[in-house]
Each structure stands twice: as C-alpha cells, then as structure tokens.
Amino acid sequence: MSDIPHSPPEPRAQPQSAANPQIPRTGRNGRGLAHELVSAFTGKLRSGAIKPGERLPTESEIMQAFGVSRGVVREALSRLGAAGLVQTLHGIGTFALESSPQSRFQIESPxxxxxxxxxxxxxxxxxxxxxxxxxxxxxxxxxxxxxxxxxxxxxxxxxxxxxxxxxxxxxxxxxxxxxxxxxxxxxxxxxxxxxxxxxxxxxxxxxxxxxxxxxxxxxxxxxxxxxxxxxxxxxxxxxxxxxxxxxxxxxxxxxxxxxxxx
Incomplete structure (x- = not known):
C-alpha cells in the first residue's frame, strides 16, 4: 500500500487530484456537503483514479481542502465504508478497497x-x-x-x-x-x-x-x-x-x- 503525499493549500486554490477530488462550492448544508463529498470520492474510487490499497487524506486534510466540518468528513467516510469502498484502520488511516458494483437501491439523504x-x-x-x-x-x-x-x-x-x-x-x-x-x-x-x-x-x-x-x-x-x-x-x-x-x-x-x- 502506498501513501498519497498531500499538502493542501487554501481551499479556494486547492487543485484537483486523484486522492482529493474537488466538490463545487454550492453553499449547501452539512447533509448536502457530505453527499457531494461521498459522490466525489466514489467517482475516483470506482474509476480507479484512487487505487485499491491507497490511503486517503486524513480527516484534517479533507476538512482543510474542502472547507467542511469534521462531522461532514466523518459522515462521508462512514458512508464510503458502509458501501464497501474504503476501510478505516484506527490510528493508521482510511484505505481504498476493491471497487464493487454500485447498489441498485439508493435513498438520497437530500x-x-x-x-x-x-x-x-x-x-x-x-x-x-x-x-x-x-x-x-x-x-x-x-x-x-x-x-x-x-x-x-x-x-x-x-x-x-x-x-x-x-x-x-x-x-x-x-x-x-x-x-x-x-x-x-x-x-x-x-x-x-x-x-x-x-x-x-x-x-x-x-x-x-x-x-x-x-x-x-x-x-x-x-x-x-x-x-x-x-x-x-x-x-x-x-x-x-x-x-x-x-x-x-x-x-x-x-x-x-x-x-x-x-
């Protein structure tokens, strides 16, 4: 498994990368932002831009990069984990798993x-x-x-x-x-x-x-x-x-x- 170097600048100037997909600044509430963050990372995980075994940025890095709260980040990571796309190892980090076919049944929170x-x-x-x-x-x-x-x-x-x-x-x-x-x-x-x-x-x-x-x-x-x-x-x-x-x-x-x- 390989680490992803990540030194995010200010959120507005943050460049898009495989491990750090950009989400639009839409002024949505926490639920909407978490949904957008999940969608952004899901796209990269399913496309292989973030490869199985690669470590995602830390909670703090994602917070800084996207200008969202820790609660939003944790919800997004929990939902990615529940979907079988990532695994969080406490004290180590969150890692991409092998992508599985997307479930046909979805209820969108927003x-x-x-x-x-x-x-x-x-x-x-x-x-x-x-x-x-x-x-x-x-x-x-x-x-x-x-x-x-x-x-x-x-x-x-x-x-x-x-x-x-x-x-x-x-x-x-x-x-x-x-x-x-x-x-x-x-x-x-x-x-x-x-x-x-x-x-x-x-x-x-x-x-x-x-x-x-x-x-x-x-x-x-x-x-x-x-x-x-x-x-x-x-x-x-x-x-x-x-x-x-x-x-x-x-x-x-x-x-x-x-x-x-x-």
Whole structure:
C-alpha cells in the first residue's frame, strides 16, 4: 500500500487530484456537503483514479481542502465504508478497497424533506434496524461492540451542552447495522446518512436547552438499553429495545414538528 503525499493549500486554490477530488462550492448544508463529498470520492474510487490499497487524506486534510466540518468528513467516510469502498484502520488511516458494483437501491439523504418523509423513514428503520439489532446481538465482535460504546460515550459527553450529538447517534446505529453480519444493512444505513437522525430536521424546538437536554437523556437511555442487550447477546431484547427506540423517535418527531410550527 502506498501513501498519497498531500499538502493542501487554501481551499479556494486547492487543485484537483486523484486522492482529493474537488466538490463545487454550492453553499449547501452539512447533509448536502457530505453527499457531494461521498459522490466525489466514489467517482475516483470506482474509476480507479484512487487505487485499491491507497490511503486517503486524513480527516484534517479533507476538512482543510474542502472547507467542511469534521462531522461532514466523518459522515462521508462512514458512508464510503458502509458501501464497501474504503476501510478505516484506527490510528493508521482510511484505505481504498476493491471497487464493487454500485447498489441498485439508493435513498438520497437530500431528498428527505418534511414530516411525512421523516416518519416514513423511521417506520422503515423500525423494521430493518430491529432485525439488525437482533442479528448484531448474535454476531457482533468485541471490536464492533467497542465502536458502539465509543459512539455512546461521545453522545453522552454532549447531553447538557450544545455539542454535536447527531454524528455519534448515527455512528451508533451504523455500528449496529455493520455488526449484523449482513453487509446490506450497513450499506443501507450508509446511504441514508446523517439525515435520518430526526434532530437534523427541526429548528426552533431545539432553542430551549432544557427541552433539548430532556430529549437527549431519553434518547441516551434508549441507546443504552439497546447496547446492553447486544452486549449480553440477547437478540429478542435487542430487537425490542431498537423497535421501542424508533417508535418513540417517530412520536418525538411529531411533537417536534408541531412545536416548530407554532
């Protein structure tokens, strides 16, 4: 495997290269930027411009090159990993894998708009992720369990602050899907991306820090229940805990939209 030399200048002057495909400056939000970053790297990975075994730029290098946040970069890398295009080795880097045929089934995150769409996606997730959680309880490795634990700890650090809880929330659900032992669960979650986390779809209802904290504490407890069932390898409890969590998420989403509309 060969390293890719990379010394990015200022974002506006950044030249395009195989390992550093340029994305347009469209003023999109974080979800749109992550989608564009995934598309840019996917094109280079599938075309062979970035060859299997080559190391991608670091998170910091991608942030500087494209002028995006660390959360955007992490979502993009998570989605590339879920699609089987890259592999991240902690403490070493992210490497290109052999390209596989593109899945015919895709749900584009930017297309999710409005309460009805979000509720439909949560209904879909309740079915798929409940089964994924049950399978993860039977098939997960210790390393996959640690990834779930790390995501929960990141989430917990921001329960009473204005820090980012969306990225670790997504990482927790993605880790469970990837632990199911069926790559299509992980690929589907990777395609959906951060936009499936309901908190990305509300605005004024999150201005009240007390309501936000209360909400996040409920979500955190539900996550802990899911994790505990997977840790003790109890598939029925894991399925039930995941379904309860996502059914509750649908109800919380309804209330958040109602508050946002007032």
């Amino acid at each position: 297309s999710l708009d409005g309460l009805a769409d979000m509720l439909d996606v949560l209904e879909l997730r309740a079915s798929l992720e409940s089964d994924a959680a049950g399978l993860a309880a039977m098939r997960r490795t210790d390393e996959q369990l640690r990834e779930m634990r790390n995501a929960l700890e990141d989430f917990g650090r921001h329960l009473t602050t204005v820090g980012d809880t969306v990225a670790p929330d997504f990482r927790f659900h993605l880790a469970i899907s990837q632990a199911a032992g069926n790559r299509y669960y992980g690929e589907l979650m990777g395609q959906l991306g951060l936009a499936v986390i309901p908190r990305t779809r509300v605005s004024s209802s999150w201005l009240d820090i007390e309501r936000r904290t209360e909400h996040l504490q409920k979500v955190n407890q539900e996550h802990q229940d899911i994790y505990a069932a997977i840790e003790r390898r109890d598939p029925e409890a894991a399925r039930a805990a995941m379904r309860i969590h996502l059914v509750n998420s649908r109800e919380r989403q309804r209330k958040a939209y109602a508050a946002d509309a007032r």
